[in-house]
Amino acid sequence: MSTVDLIRHVKLSTARLPxxxxxxxxxxFTGRQKPMTEVVFLxxxxxxxLGHSGIGFSYSKRAGGPAQYAHAKEVAEGLIGEDPNDIARIYTKLLWAGASVGRSGVATQALAAVDIALYDLKAKRAGLPLAKLLGSYRDSxxxxxxSGGFLNATLEEVKDRASRSIEEGIGGIKIKVGLPDSTEDLRRVAGIRDRIGPDVPLMVDANQQWDRATALRMGRRLEDFN
Incomplete structure (x- = not known):
């Protein structure tokens, strides 16, 4: 007869990484946010x-870290006594426990740490990497x-970081765009493409700051850089 192993303890903590x-x-650059100075982890x-354990984390940038921690503390007691195998059911239970603040945003970000911890516990108990537990499709x-392509960095800094990333085995490069002067965006993209060559995948991220017309116009111009 098998013994059901139930959750006995949950420890929540938060840390700031400056x-x-x-x-x-x-x-x-559009004035909607300030530069990011720290990351807050949950x-x-x-x-x-039976002594099995798992650890998970979530994080926030610029705002929301204390809210994630506070929300997780309010609903975490719902974990005690549950079978940790029932990950989807536990997630739904905790989501409804805090539904008065909504079922997205801070609520789901807070539960992400719990969700990851449960999957970590399950994989460890099975003696498998998480990818194998979930049914991996490929080996790599x-x-x-x-991380090297933010807009506060000069073009030369971004180029040097891109080169280092490729030397370390990274397969592609993504840089930030969306400056008020689109010609400066294109200058930076051209500089990176020239540095990494034609075969390395190159991506851009405007972080939701282009409207539809701008995105279409810039997309056509970016085709020249593949």
Missing amino acids: LTVPISDAKV FAEITTE VRTYNT
């Missing part, structure tokens, strides 16, 4: 009666790096 250099994307550590996946 950034050495504040970073900016298009939302800063951690969830879940332990069962090509990655891209966007």
Whole structure:
């Protein structure tokens, strides 16, 4: 006869990671946000009666970190006594426990840490990498790096970081665009394409600051850089 292992304890914690250099994307240049100076993390550590454990995290940028932590603390007691295998059911239970603030945004960001912790616990208990537990389709996946392409960095800095990323095995590069002067966006894209060559995938991210007409116009001009 199998023994059902139930959740015994949940520990929530939060931490602030200050950034050495504040970073900016298009939302800063349109005046909608300030440069990002820190990232706030929410951690969830879940332990069962038989001693199995899992850890998950969520994060916020610019605002929302304290709200995520507060919301998670209010609903986390609903985990106690639950079977950690029932991940989807637990998620729905906690979502409805805090439904008075909505079922998106801060609420789901807070529950993400719990959700990840439950999957981490399940994979560890099974003795499998999470990808294998979920039924992996491939052994590797090509990655891209966007952390070196923020708009506060000079073009030369972005080019150097792109080169380093490729040397370290990153498969593609994404940079930020959406400056008030679109010719400057195109100058930066051209500089990166020239540096990384024609075969490395290159992507751009305007962070929701282009309207439909601008996106169509810029999309046509960006075709020259593939």
